[in-house]
Amino acid sequence: MRSLLALLFLALTAPIALSAPLIQNVAARKTTSLNGPWHIIIDPLETGLGAKWYLNRKPKDKSDLVEYDFDASETLNVPGDWNTQKEKLFFYEGPIWYERAFTYSKHDHTRVFAYFGAVNYRARVYLNGEPLGEHEGGFTPFDFEITQQLHDGENFIVVEANNQRRQDAIPALRTDWWNYGGITRDVTLIETPETFIRDYWIQLAKGSRNQIDGWVQLDGEHSAQQPVSIDIPDAGIKTAATTDAEGRATFHVSAKLQLWSPKNPKLYDVRISSGADTLRDAIGFRTIETRGSQILLNGEPIFLRGIALHEEAPMRGGRAYTEQDAETLLHWARELDCNFVRLAHYPHNEYEIRLADRMGLLVWSEIPVYWDIDWTNPQTLANARSQLQEMIARDHNRAAIILWSLSNETPVKPERLTFLRELSEDTRRTDPTRLVTSALNSAESDGPDRHILKDPLGEYLDVLGLNQYYGWYQGRLEDTDRQQWTIAYDKPLIISEFGAGAPFGRHGEEAARWTEEYQASLFTRQLAAVSKIPQLAGITPWVLMDFRSARRPLPGIQDFFNRKGLLSPTGQKKQAFFVLQKYYQEKESQPPSKP
Numbered sequence: 001m002r003s004l005l006a007l008l009f010l011a012l013t014a015p016i017a018l019s020a021p022l023i024q025n026v027a028a029r030k031t032t033s034l035n036g037p038w039h040i041i042i043d044p045l046e047t048g049l050g051a052k053w054y055l056n057r058k059p060k061d062k063s064d065l066v067e068y069d070f071d072a073s074e075t076l077n078v079p080g081d082w083n084t085q086k087e088k089l090f091f092y093e094g095p096i097w098y099e100r101a102f103t104y105s106k107h108d109h110t111r112v113f114a115y116f117g118a119v120n121y122r123a124r125v126y127l128n129g130e131p132l133g134e135h136e137g138g139f140t141p142f143d144f145e146i147t148q149q150l151h152d153g154e155n156f157i158v159v160e161a162n163n164q165r166r167q168d169a170i171p172a173l174r175t176d177w178w179n180y181g182g183i184t185r186d187v188t189l190i191e192t193p194e195t196f197i198r199d200y201w202i203q204l205a206k207g208s209r210n211q212i213d214g215w216v217q218l219d220g221e222h223s224a225q226q227p228v229s230i231d232i233p234d235a236g237i238k239t240a241a242t243t244d245a246e247g248r249a250t251f252h253v254s255a256k257l258q259l260w261s262p263k264n265p266k267l268y269d270v271r272i273s274s275g276a277d278t279l280r281d282a283i284g285f286r287t288i289e290t291r292g293s294q295i296l297l298n299g300e301p302i303f304l305r306g307i308a309l310h311e312e313a314p315m316r317g318g319r320a321y322t323e324q325d326a327e328t329l330l331h332w333a334r335e336l337d338c339n340f341v342r343l344a345h346y347p348h349n350e351y352e353i354r355l356a357d358r359m360g361l362l363v364w365s366e367i368p369v370y371w372d373i374d375w376t377n378p379q380t381l382a383n384a385r386s387q388l389q390e391m392i393a394r395d396h397n398r399a400a401i402i403l404w405s406l407s408n409e410t411p412v413k414p415e416r417l418t419f420l421r422e423l424s425e426d427t428r429r430t431d432p433t434r435l436v437t438s439a440l441n442s443a444e445s446d447g448p449d450r451h452i453l454k455d456p457l458g459e460y461l462d463v464l465g466l467n468q469y470y471g472w473y474q475g476r477l478e479d480t481d482r483q484q485w486t487i488a489y490d491k492p493l494i495i496s497e498f499g500a501g502a503p504f505g506r507h508g509e510e511a512a513r514w515t516e517e518y519q520a521s522l523f524t525r526q527l528a529a530v531s532k533i534p535q536l537a538g539i540t541p542w543v544l545m546d547f548r549s550a551r552r553p554l555p556g557i558q559d560f561f562n563r564k565g566l567l568s569p570t571g572q573k574k575q576a577f578f579v580l581q582k583y584y585q586e587k588e589s590q591p592p593s594k595p
């Protein structure tokens with residue numbers, strides 16, 4: 001029994017990601033990009049692992065049998081999904097082996113790490129034929145130290161990327177977005193001193209507007225008892241701390257700061273140094289809390305004028321991964337007069353978060369615990385916990401992020417509550433400074449035209465998200481305005497989704513589905529209805545731009561796109577865009593009253 005319990009404990013606590021703790025702020029370090037063309041071998045029968053393709057072998061002589069050859073194989077661009085780069089891979093799900101040669105000049109007294117922004121979904125990584133490790137989770141970064149395996153001169157790196165869906169994975173088998181596979185974000189080699197600043201957390205102390213609480217984590221042989229300095233010249237802060245036996249220096253410093261907000265997204269130049277390592281970051285300081293059903297930013301009530309979006313590339317299609325993609329998407333949100341975005345349904349790339357920080361857009365960031373998953377499987381829980389930790393680890397210095405979302409539209413049942421309660425506790429332990437939310441969808445009927453939200457998960461959230469599709473999946477368009485929702489908690493509510501499908505340019509009468517008129521009318525009616533909910537603290541309608549989904553085959557209308565976007569994939573604005581824009585402009589001119 002004891003060993004069984006021990007096994008269970010191991011299974012519950014064993015991290016799925018076998019990579020080391022994340023390296024913070026890659027852009028500020030000495031790096032070499034491995035972006036560009038990589039050779040690929042498509043491996044639908046999963047031959048590569050057994051046949052050790054990661055050895056990248058060449059025939060020794062004319063009689064030697066080697067049945068693969070990366071050098072002679074076709075290429076895919078990294079970063080990028082494979083589905084939109086080659087037509088034959090459009091629906092492909094399974095492993096693809098990537099290989100790329102590079103030269104490197106090694107330096108004494110330095111360490112080198114291979115950092116992957118994201119690989120969807122599972123990655124096994126090898127350098128010069130040696131395994132580095134593996135990683136599960138398609139939207140979070142990971143890194144491996146390669147100091148030992150790296151050669152001075154010629155090297156080759158091999159990645160097996162596998163986007164096979166699995167019942168026990170996160171997400172599981174069904175999603176309403178495209179399962180874009182491959183090395184979808186930047187690949188970077190990072191060079192650091194032997195002892196270096198791996199991570200740091202510099203934010204206002206919880207509940208305080210004039211005290212910065214922080215820590216700096218060193219990594220390396222000489223990380224204990226080391227001096228660390230943190231300077232914020234613009235705020236007149238120059239402080240020092242010493243690391244403990246684990247290499248962590250903590251500090252508390254009082255500060256007179258211009259607080260970060262959508263109206264004044266002030267970022268301070270922060271300089272951290274220790275020994276041979278120095279880093280700079282641009283960090284904003286703000287508080288976020290709730291009081292009853294209000295969300296308070298820097299102590300003041302704020303209404304979140306939001307929009308939900310996928311990480312789908314505007315104009316060219318496929319997974320978004322460039323700074324330019326983020327610029328286009330977030331500027332559309334800004335044009336709508338948003339101060340808030342819901343980044344659905346998984347952590348988006350770091351360019352987007354950093355841009356939100358600079359633009360003053362508040363962010364809801366989510367892990368892909370989506371619909372029904374394998375709630376009772378300890379490996380699935382470990383996987384969710386690890387994706388959650390990685391999401392927080394990468395972005396914990398970003399003022400823009402105010403909400404960590406644990407899940408989207410998960411069915412109410414006891415095993416799901418146990419699972420999500422665990423994630424809620426993890427989030428609070430890891431980051432007590434931000435709010436915890438989830439997009440719920442279990443409002444029940446409470447009489448004619450009345451709905452009540454009393455999902456027991458609400459107890460473990462700071463802010464409730466509610467997705468409801470009255471007028472589209474449920475009920476009649478013309479009855480939408482008079483719907484009423486009761487919320488069984490005295491907590492802020494965000495209507496985290498409503499919407500209707502319409503391809504750009506498809507017109508007809510208001511009552512006709514798939515027309516811009518129907519969509520615009522639904523927006524008008526939904527906005528009228530949800531505005532009456534007393535706890536309403538924000539809205540993120542579904543969705544900024546049409547996005548690809550294999551669940552949406554209707555020819556001539558969907559063509560494998562979810563058409564609930566306010567914009568077409570090439571940026572044409574539908575009528576509903578202007579309905580929401582007008583609502584937000586009016587909302588902005590009547591700020592929420594102080595209690």
Ligand code: GCB
Binds near residue numbers: 176408467497542562
């Ligand atoms: C939802 C989901 C979202 C879908 C959307 C839809 O409730 O949260 O991922 O794409 O509905 O369009 O059906």
